[in-house]
Amino acid sequence: AQSVAQPEDQVNVAEGNPLTVKCTYSVSGNPYLFWYVQYPNRGLQFLLKYITGDNLVKGSYGFEAEFNKSQTSFHLKKPSALVSDSALYFCAVRPDNTDKLIFGTGTRLQVFP
Amino acid sequence: DVKVTQSSRYLVKRTGEKVFLECVQDMDHENMFWYRQDPGLGLRLIYFSYDVKMKEKGDIPEGYSVSREKKERFSLILESASTNQTSMYLCASSPIGGMQPQHFGDGTRLSIL
Numbered sequence: 001a002q003s004v005a006q007p008e009d010q011v012n013v014a015e016g017n018p019l020t021v022k023c024t025y026s027v028s029g030n031p032y033l034f035w036y037v038q039y040p041n042r043g044l045q046f047l048l049k050y051i052t053g054d055n056l057v058k059g060s061y062g063f064e065a066e067f068n069k070s071q072t073s074f075h076l077k078k079p080s081a082l083v084s085d086s087a088l089y090f091c092a093v094r095p096d097n098t099d100k101l102i103f104g105t106g107t108r109l110q111v112f113p
Numbered sequence: 114d115v116k117v118t119q120s121s122r123y124l125v126k127r128t129g130e131k132v133f134l135e136c137v138q139d140m141d142h143e144n145m146f147w148y149r150q151d152p153g154l155g156l157r158l159i160y161f162s163y164d165v166k167m168k169e170k171g172d173i174p175e176g177y178s179v180s181r182e183k184k185e186r187f188s189l190i191l192e193s194a195s196t197n198q199t200s201m202y203l204c205a206s207s208p209i210g211g212m213q214p215q216h217f218g219d220g221t222r223l224s225i226l
Contacts, residue, residue, distance in 0.1 A: 009153075034214055043117070043203055043217030044156075051212055090155065099144050099163065099211045100171070105155035 002027045004093050006104035013081045014112050021076040021107045023091030032094040033074040034101065035065055037087045044090060050074060061085070081111045116140075119204050119218035127226055132191040134221050136204030142216075143209040145187035147171075147179060150201040150220070159202075162187055163209065194225045 004025045013019045032051050036044040048059025050067045058064045065076045074091060088108050092101040120135035144163050148156040158171030160179040168179050176198060180188040191198055201222050205215040
């Protein structure tokens with residue numbers, strides 16, 4: 001079955017430190033990959049995507065993600081975390097031949113001052 | 114900017130009632146989606162529509178139906194609400210093709226008493 005895994009329910013990081021939120025997927029073909037962020041009582045907001053090309057993609061608010069085909073991973077990163085980055089982060093994958101997305105279960109990022 | 118508007122932010126209904134959740138998008142997107150969000154489960158697709166009057170079941174369609182009579186509007190219907198349908202419901206839209214991200218509304222938090 002096709003699936004997306006976010007192995008950490010919560011990630012804690014001190015402000016100013018680098019952060020990584022992990023995502024791996026099990027999908028056949030050449031999927032499109034997305035990261036979304038959700039703030040309290042809001043819908044999901046798009047952060048960045050990988051479609052093709054350079055494995056390192058840059059997105060909103062200083063976030064970036066690295067696509068690794070051999071490890072089927074798409075980890076979200078930021079060089080220096082802000083308290084305002086604290087939110088719920090979702091990885092999503094669009095398999096071949098569909099416009100639907102498969103979402104991970106989400107990772108709560110907590111950035112401490 | 115794309116705007117996806119869900120008619121209610123909070124809704125309280127009683128068991129057995131027929132419940133309508135409305136979603137409107139203003140970007141002429143072909144695709145519209147209804148998701149359910151529960152802690153620890155991420156987003157699960159209830160129904161997907163790729164055109165007016167066209168629909169496709171998602172992962173958890175039981176107990177739900179949908180209506181898409183106009184391109185901009187996608188309604189989710191709980192035929193006979195039950196307490197296990199208490200959840201956050203998110204609507205999204207996207208252009209056809211899968212390369213562009215889905216755009217989300219702010220969600221409807223539905224409580225069934």
